[in-house]
Amino acid sequence: MDSAALLPHALHFPRHVLHRNSLLHPLPSGAAAAQPRNRASFATSIAVQNQNGYALKDETDSAPFGTVSAEITSETIDFFVSDAEGDPDCPTPGYSSIDHALHILRQGKFVIVVDDEDDGAGVVEGNLVMSAAFTTAKHVAFVMKHGSGIVSVGMAEEDLVRLKLPLMSPETEDEDSSAPTFTITVDAKSGTLTGVSAADRAKTVLALASAESNPQDFRKPAGHVFPLKYRNGGVLRRAGHTEASVDLVMLAGLRPVSVISAIVDPEDGSIASLENLRNLAAAHNIPIVSITDLIRYRRKREKLVERTAVSGLPTKRGIFDAYCYRSKLDDTEHIALVKGEIGNGEDVLVRVHSECLTGDIFGSGRCDCGNQLELAMRLIEEAGRGVVVYLRGHEGRGIGLGHKLLAYNLQDLGHDTVEANIELGLAVDAREYGIGAQILRDVGVRTMRLMTNNPAKFVGLKGYGLAVVGRVPVMTPITEENKRYLEAKRVKMGHIYGSDIRGDTLSGMFDQGTDAPEQSKDV
Incomplete structure (x- = not known):
């Protein structure tokens, strides 16, 4: 691959890059100085020198x-x-802006949050995310239809402590900081039957989202809703879907409790591909945002x-x-x-x-x-x-x-x-x-x-x-x-x-009295 292709596309250099003290290459008699070339090629142009002066010579990775x-x-x-x-406010191409996602969340609607395509297999995991405070049976039914069937709720540590919800496996947090941290599962006691229906799960989610709930409001540990512990610092500490979901609802000005569920392929139940995620988003007018963009968004705004x-x-x-x-x-x-x-x-x-x-x-x-x-x-x-x-x-x-x-x-x-x-x-x-x-x-x-x-x-x-x-x-x-x-x-x-180089000579380089460079010595 051409080395220039590895550079961030945000960089635009108005003049050639001169690699000083490079190899000597004779210039044709009377040859004119090289004219400016495409800016993207700056990393693969080197300056060459002989008795007549300098010119630019194309070199690739073999330079x-x-x-x-x-x-x-x-x-x-x-x-x-x-x-x-x-720009931290400019979303990754193909994704919605964080500000737009926050606007949608305030309306009690879903957004899709994706992680980076960086697992070696080109797989992007996308999760349906919304504020838990707006949850209805219709929302849960949508999650059950398009998700894995598991309805999770991202929660801050202080709420988990208040509701006396311990981690399902305390060792998970100590041994693998990248893994999601599930608590014991719960069902709301009031107004639910078996706890498995969309209506029952919605009531459980609302109870978890309420600041007025107490530990006695839940049946545990064998419930149908899966609370997840949000790590303090959010995506700036762990770039996971749990942290992203809670960060988003907090940035939207809502209580730090989110509904989150991984989206699966409708045919074989595997993790949905990016194409499937885009199809789902288009069909239901759901914005897609990336965790990377959320990290950039937060870093810009928070001290x-x-x-x-x-x-x-x-x-x-x-x-x-x-x-x-x-x-x-x-x-x-x-x-x-x-x-x-x-x-x-x-x-x-x-x-x-x-x-x-x-x-x-x-x-x-x-x-x-x-x-x-x-x-x-x-x-x-x-x-x-x-x-x-x-x-x-x-x-x-x-x-x-x-x-x-x-x-x-x-x-x-x-x-x-x-x-x-x-x-x-x-x-x-x-x-x-x-x-x-x-x-x-x-x-x-x-x-x-x-x-x-x-x-x-x-x-x-x-x-x-x-x-x-x-x-x-x-x-x-x-x-x-x-x-x-x-x-x-x-x-x-x-x-x-x-x-x-300013223009096509070295005059600009040495306008402060700097001596022209000598040829590199062998090292």
């Missing part, structure tokens, strides 16, 4: 490692990030961190103010190193750095993380104004320290950094940057020049009242140990090692 510069460069690259793509301490911090790169932040989701502590006065927050030099114990602390040669952090602090010190946000919990691009070491073993057997994660059944990059964006907002940043080689950060920081107005490449020395790692990130993850 040699020499296209990655070993020099440190600090020039800013301007770019534009689409206002539509990557997820709190500042806990500030102190001066002398470092070998200068004196910074260290701000400690605690995540409200998982209590992880993060730090921001602030240099100088942020003032109006405009045009601030920023580095959002992911924790790397092996690289940042032990100086591992397998990556460039420690060198990038060192360089970022040096450039900010020289600028006299800027911020380094150090995000913990990002070890190994979010897979954790132990998994990262296992991935190293696979790399020693010939896998690259991307292949190793896939071989372990892990995400290539599981990081998210919403916490970092909120920290930047809190220290006063509004527009920034972002020090990064990673295009994913451009989009990851959008939607929080921040604007990225330029990119500063973070170019650190290439070594024998890290060169394959860096090349895999360039080819397979779209990382950009280089600079834009």
Whole structure:
């Protein structure tokens, strides 16, 4: 696959990307400078040099490692990030917006909630969801017809404690945080017969939804309605259907009690395909929303961190103010190193750095993380104004320290950094940057020049009242140990090692007196 195809579609670069210090290729005599090409091809164009100057030459994934510069460069690259793509309020194509779903839920109607198509088999699980407070026998009959037959009710922990509904299997919560947590099943005592009919189940759901109910109002443990424990933090802690359903009804301004049921194929009873979900939605005018969109929606609107301490911090790169932040989701502590006065927050030099114990602390040669952090602090010190946000919990691009070491073993057997994660059944990059964006907002940043080689950060920081107005490449020395790692990130993850050209010459690159680059040395 062309490496440019791996980049987020929200990125549009107005000029060519120049990979500095690349291979020499002779130009035809009198050849004109290359004209601008399709923007999507920027990741596969490299600059070539000879006695006559520079031109652009197309290269694909086979481009040699020499296209990655070993020099440190600090020039800013301007770019534009689409206002539509990557916007937390813009739904995934083919799905409804979260705001529309909230409007529907307030009317006592169903929405369909789907998870990510990420189980390796292309299966999307869709669930019918509505507010439990509006439940009627007709709603339950619809769930029984199109769902698995199991009527579940998502509930907050405090309501489960109030109604004395213990977990069906307490070990589930401890052993598998990704699994749904069922309580014992229940039937309402008042106004029901066997509890199995649609009317009886509707009365049970309404009793569970009522803030006035008490433990004596239910027959248990052998009932026909299945309460589910909602994990505090919702989809920001567990991206499951239970959490999504309760989050949605709460965002709609309703009591945090939801009706939820998995939708099945009408023919064979298997989990309904996305096509089946769309057919059901079209037939009954039900909006479909994704859990991913709900996560983005919440992250934009809720403050997820709190500042806990500030102190001066002398470092070998200068004196910074260290701000400690605690995540409200998982209590992880993060730090921001602030240099100088942020003032109006405009045009601030920023580095959002992911924790790397092996690289940042032990100086591992397998990556460039420690060198990038060192360089970022040096450039900010020289600028006299800027911020380094150090995000913990990002070890190994979010897979954790132990998994990262296992991935190293696979790399020693010939896998690259991307292949190793896939071989372990892990995400290539599981990081998210919403916490970092909120920290930047809190220290006063509004527009920034972002020090990064990673295009994913451009989009990851959008939607929080921040604007990225330029990119500063973070170019650190290439070594024998890290060169394959860096090349895999360039080819397979779209990382950009280089600079834009203003027009078709290098005049714009060196307008601040920077010397023209020399050819890369062998490493």
